[in-house]
Amino acid sequence: MPELPDVETYKRYIDSTSLHKKITKVNDIHNKILENISKNELKKVLVHNELIETARHGKYLFLRITDDHWLVIHFGMTGYVKYFKDIDDKPSHTRLLIKFENDFYLAFHNQRLLGKIGFTNDIKNYINKKKLGVDALDISRSLFQQLLDNKRGMIKSALMDQSMIAGIGNIYADEILFQSGIHPKTKIHKLTDNDLERVYRNMQEILDVAIKAKVNTNEFPRTYIIPNREKDGMCPKGEEKLETVKVNGRTTYFCPVHQKKK
Numbered sequence: 419m420p421e422l423p424d425v426e427t428y429k430r431y432i433d434s435t436s437l438h439k440k441i442t443k444v445n446d447i448h449n450k451i452l453e454n455i456s457k458n459e460l461k462k463v464l465v466h467n468e469l470i471e472t473a474r475h476g477k478y479l480f481l482r483i484t485d486d487h488w489l490v491i492h493f494g495m496t497g498y499v500k501y502f503k504d505i506d507d508k509p510s511h512t513r514l515l516i517k518f519e520n521d522f523y524l525a526f527h528n529q530r531l532l533g534k535i536g537f538t539n540d541i542k543n544y545i546n547k548k549k550l551g552v553d554a555l556d557i558s559r560s561l562f563q564q565l566l567d568n569k570r571g572m573i574k575s576a577l578m579d580q581s582m583i584a585g586i587g588n589i590y591a592d593e594i595l596f597q598s599g600i601h602p603k604t605k606i607h608k609l610t611d612n613d614l615e616r617v618y619r620n621m622q623e624i625l626d627v628a629i630k631a632k633v634n635t636n637e638f639p640r641t642y643i644i645p646n647r648e649k650d651g652m653c654p655k656g657e658e659k660l661e662t663v664k665v666n667g668r669t670t671y672f673c674p675v676h677q678k679k680k
């Protein structure tokens with residue numbers, strides 16, 4: 419599932435390919451992913467206009483079309499964007515296809531149709547309506563502490579709670595807790611200030627590393643758990659096998675040696 423680093427990578431990709439080009443055609447719109455805009459409205463808002471700016475909050479991507487028209491893209495469980503010239507390169511599960519005056523295309527690919535395309539006049543309003551917390555890259559150390567002091571339950575659930583911190587999902591929560599040496603089911607109240615400090619620092623660093631690597635896991639540090647999240651995966655810091663457990667119904671990978679339960 420695209421998480422903060424993936425969506426930030428798509429944002430930068432769009433910035434470097436698709437801004438300030440007149441849109442000549444919009445096709446392949448799939449009704450199921452439209453949130454609060456119809457097919458015709460979407461076409462009307464895009465055609466003859468340009469994408470002029472992008473923004474991101476958590477896992478949401480915003481594309482500015484005019485001063486007060488923003489397209490909102492959420493990728494759901496799978497999805498990516500692709501800019502290309504030859505129509506034969508169009509991804510097979512394209513749900514929105516934008517054609518520019520230079521004859522290049524921008525496709526929004528979303529195989530399982532769990533993504534959403536919406537529309538807003540105001541990003542802040544949209545974020546409030548969706549009850550999204552502070553973006554994981556913008557949250558301060560003190561706010562992080564304050565939010566967790568007021569939170570019950572397991573640390574992994576808290577990290578994935580989009581209304582508290584926006585952007586972290588199942589995969590990056592596993593990495594943050596692995597690098598912090600904390601078992602994913604640890605209750606928040608059992609964590610020391612020192613533990614929370616490590617979680618905060620690792621969250622910032624891991625997101626940063628993943629964005630710099632353009633989420634290409636081959637370029638992740640060798641000590642990262644993400645490339646090893648698979649059946650019979652080994653701990654990258656030792657010689658033990660990783661184990662799995664369910665948290666919020668999601669398969670969670672952890673190392674039984676480096677992430678002992680408190």
Ligand SMILES: [Zn+2]
Nearest residue numbers: 653656673676
């Ligand atoms: Zn280990």
